[in-house]
Amino acid sequence: MATFELELVSPEKLLLSRPVEMVIIPAAEGDMGVLPGHVPMIVTLRGGVISVRENGQETERMFVRGGFAEVGPTRVTVLADTAVPVANLSRAEAERLIETAERDYQAAAANDTPEKREAAMNHLLAMRAMKDAAQAA
Structure with missing residues (x-):
């Protein structure tokens, strides 16, 4: 399956950087699914959960308090105000x-x-x- 590079960055550190199949981000306008080849855009994030999918299943869930995401056809960069694994x-x-x-x-x-x-x-x-x-x- 096709992938794109996902980077999740908080003020403290780089939390995630790897190829993924899909990511669902909590955009201010509503949850937004991103697949490879997505049209470029910059979106504001609201508080919510980022869900990462790899090999057909959810592999990561991170809570973000807000921030921004830059979406492109081959890369998604999330700049989160705060990011915490949901399990924590x-x-x-x-x-x-x-x-x-x-x-x-x-x-x-x-x-x-x-x-x-x-x-x-x-x-x-x-x-x-x-x-x-x-x-x-």
């Missing part, structure tokens, strides 16, 4: 982060600019996606 997520930690994010959003909704409110809401949604991913692991 903690539901209890995600619930704690949701509580903090909810407080931050309430404070932003009362006092801040629309941009800061949107950023606070995006963070809250990402933490909820983290909890969902932790439950599914």
Whole structure:
């Protein structure tokens, strides 16, 4: 089967760099499947799970809090704000982060600019996606 090069990078390190058959990324507009030969584009990521497929099966699941992906016909580069293997997520930690994010959003909704409110809401949604991913692991 045809492959393309996938690189997943977080601020701390290069997490993944190898040929894969398919990747599903949590684009801001919705989950996006990428196969070899995909049209070039740059997309914003929302909090969610990146799913990697090799040899006809899912081989990796990584939670990302957000970031960007550059998609091309032979390469996909994901620049993630934060990336954690789904198996390493903690539901209890995600619930704690949701509580903090909810407080931050309430404070932003009362006092801040629309941009800061949107950023606070995006963070809250990402933490909820983290909890969902932790439950599914």
